[in-house]
Amino acid sequence: MRNTYIITALLLCFYLQAQTSAVGIGTTNPQQKLHLENSVGTLRVESLDKDNNEFNGGNASPTGTYPLYVDSDGVLKLILEPLYNSNGQDALDNLTIPTSFINLPFSDPDGKAETTFKTYTITVARESILEVKYSISFEVFQNNASPPAKINDAAARRISTYYTLDTGTRRYGQSDRCYMNNSINNPAAYPAPEILASTGHGYNSTTTYVVLTPGTHTLYFKAEVSTNLPALLTYVKLVTDVDSIFMRLY
Known part of the structure; x- marks a missing residue:
């Protein structure tokens, strides 16, 4: 029957x-x-369950559910496949990027200096949303001597990182850090033993989303240093530690 x-x-x-x-x-x-x-x-798709798929973590608390993705062939899967993922490795090498520093001259007219340190080209067939996460490292000095001199004027510098899209000027994913040191004799002379300047790496991190129209697009990752006017001599070394970049299309 x-x-x-x-x-x-x-x-x-x-x-x-x-x-x-x-x-x-x-x-x-x-x-x-x-x-x-x-x-x-x-x-029910058994190839996606906890017994047959390594990306299904089982009965996790509180819900035990996981996002389901579809690839370009229409195959359903649990694995996340981003456009770019440094995944804990150093995403940027300061020896290979186009420009690895920013130099702000003394008395620069607008008190700002900018550079492009990395570009990415992305092609999409339909309107898409691009997710971008990054963490960029830097160090701040007064000049590029060997070794670079510490800043000794007890003034603040703002270090900004962001990216622009194609020929546009809008800043996406802007992140800022303020660097400031102290000097015992400020504003008098600055004997080397009395320069209380911090050294080491700073980091700018952010997450942002941008809409991409069909076609080929270029992302320009940039950094800027600025001071009060008149501009103060500043030298910023870029991507000096472990940097991370993650990009994914929706």
Whole structure:
């Protein structure tokens, strides 16, 4: 009897497919190629369950559910495949990027200096949303001597990182840090032993989203240093420690 029911159900499915080019389960009027009527229940794919997929973490608290992704071939999977992911490795090498420093001259007219230190080219076939996460390292000095001299004027510098899209000037994902040192004799002379200047790495980090229209686009990652006017001599070394970049398309 059970086999008879199965054969009948299969014949019914084949009949509906021949009539409508669609298959309905629990309904005689399928509205899609495969239509599961509400009372039938959910769709189960065993290749995605906790026993058959390493990216399914099982019965995790509190919900035990995981995002499901679809690739360009329409294959459903649990693995996240970003456009770019440094994944704990150093994303940028200061020896290979186009420009690895910013030099702000003394008395610069606008008190700002900017450089582009990395570019990425992305092509999309439809309107998409691009997620960008980054962490960029830097060090701040007074000049590029060997070794670079510490800043000794007890004044603040702002170090900004961001990216622009194509030929636009809008700053996406801007992140800022303020550098300031102290000097015992400020504003008098600055004997070397009395220069209380911090050294080491600073970091700018942020997450942002930008809409991409169909076509090829270029992201320009930039950094800027600025001071009060008149501009103060400043030298910023870029990507001097472990940097990270993550990009994903939606």
